[in-house]
Amino acid sequence: MAALTAVPLLAILGEVLLRGYHQLSWAFFTEPTPTAYKAMKAIEAGEPIPGGIANGIVGTMIMLGMAVIVAVPLGILCGAFLAENSKNRFAQFVSYLTDLLQGTPSVIIGIITYIWVVVPMKGYSAIAGSVALCIMMVPLIVRSTEETLKILPASLKEAGLALGGNKARVMMRVQLPAAFGGIFTGILLAVSRVIGETAPLMFTALGCSLIRFSVDKPISAVPLLIWEFFNDPNLQELIWGASLFLLLFVLALNLTAKYLAKKWNQ
C-alpha cells in the first residue's frame, strides 16, 4: 500500500523527465522565450526551438526574493509572539486566523492582490506578484516558527531568564538561534510551496517575454511560462523543459529542508 503512494510521484517525475530532458541546454537557462514566429520557423525547418525560460527564472527569483525579505521577519516575529503567548486570547485568535490564511485558495489571494496593489498602482508588476506570494508564505513561516519554538526544552528559556535577561533578549539570543534549523526548514518549505503558484501571478505579475529586472513592470515567472506555452501551439515543446526545471528545483529545496531538519534534530 505504501508503495502505491510513491507511484504518482515517480510517474510524474518519469514523464516530465522523459519529455523534458532533451530541451535542457545552456541556452534554455540564459535566453528568453522565443516569439511564436521564431518557434514556428524552427519547427518547420525541423530544428529545436530556440530560446529558453530565462525571463521566467529571473522573474521568479526577483518576486520570491522580495517576498522572502518581507515574509521571513514578519513570520518569525509573529510565530515567536504566538509561541510565547499561547494562553493569551488575542494570540489564540491570531493563530486561528493564520490557519485560515493558510487555507485560503491561492486564486483568491491573487484577485485580492489585484484589487489592493495592481489597481492602485495602475498596472501589473513584480511588486504585486511578490505581495501575493508573501501573503501565502507568511502563515507557513509563522506556523513553523511557532512549532519549533514550542518544542525547545523549557530549561533553555528559563536558563536565559535566570541570568537576568529580558524576554526579548532571551528570544533573540537563545531561543531563536536554537530554533534556527527548524525555522530555516520552514522557510525553505514555504518557498517551495509558493514557487509553483500560477493563479495569483496571473492577476498580478501577468508575464513578459523579456528578461526584466524592474520591479514596477509586468514580469514573467516559470509557472506562468508553462501556462503560456500550453496556450501557444508553437511553443508547446517548451512546456516540459520548464516543468522539469520547476520540479527539480522544488525537489532540491525539499531535500535540503529534510537534510537540515535531520541535522538539526541530532
Place this chain on the structure above:
Amino acid sequence: MESVIPILEFKKTCVSYTKQTMAVKYVSAAIERNTITAIMGPSGCGKSTLLRAVNLMHSLYQNIRVDGEILLNGENILSMEPIDVRRRVGMVFQRPAPFPTMSIYDNVLSGFSLNGIKLSKAEKDTTVEHCLKSVALWDEVKDVLNKKGTFLSGGQQQRLCIARALAMKPDVLLMDEPTSALDPIATKHIEELLLDLQKEVTILIVTHNMGQAKRISSKSMFMYLGELVEYGDTETMFTNPIDERTKAYLTGKMG
C-alpha cells in the same frame, strides 16, 4: 548584641499552583551568608518550588502565586523587578543547559550579553578565565573555548553552567539537584567545587541525595508536604533529628 541581616530570609513564604492547594506552606527560615544550605525531602514536597521562588521563576507562569516575604539582604524580592532579582540570584538547573548555539567562551559571558552589558575584549578574557578557573574547568577547555558548550561532557557542561552563573557575581546561587543527571565522578567534582565556592557565594541546594547533603552542607532543611519540618545544622539533623518525620526520612523509612 549586633543584629546581622541574613543574606536570604523566608518569611511565611507560600507558593500555590491552584487556589485550593499550596505547594509550599508558610516556610520561615534565615539562610546564613557563605554557607551551603541543603533542602531535602521526598519528591513533591515543594523543595524545588521553594527554590524557584527565590529568583522569581514562578512569575513566568500564570496561576502560580507566591505569598509571604522573601528577603534578600533585607529587601523583599517579591516586590522587586524579576530582572534585578535574577542578576543577584544565580541558578543552576537539574539538567546541564549550556546555550547550544553559543561557544564555551560566549556561554560564560551570556549573562552579560543577555543583560545588554558590553565588555571590552580584555574584560571578557579575564572574566572567562577567572570563572572557568573557579569551576576548575579552565585547564580542560582553555584550548577549545570556541567550541560549542554542548561539545563537553555532562559534568563539564554543568560546571560551565555554574561558571556562567558565577560570572554575574550573584549573592546567592540556587542549585536544583545539580548532580542528579551526572555520574558519581562528575558529582564528586561538583561537590568539591561547591565546598570551595561557598567562600564567594551563598549556596542553596536542593538534593535528593542525603549523602550529598551530609557531605557538603553545613545547614539543612527538611521539607515534607510543603512544610518546612526541620531546619538546623546538618550534623545535628543527621545524628539527632527532632521531628519524627525527619527521622523516618533520614533512616529510609519514608521517602
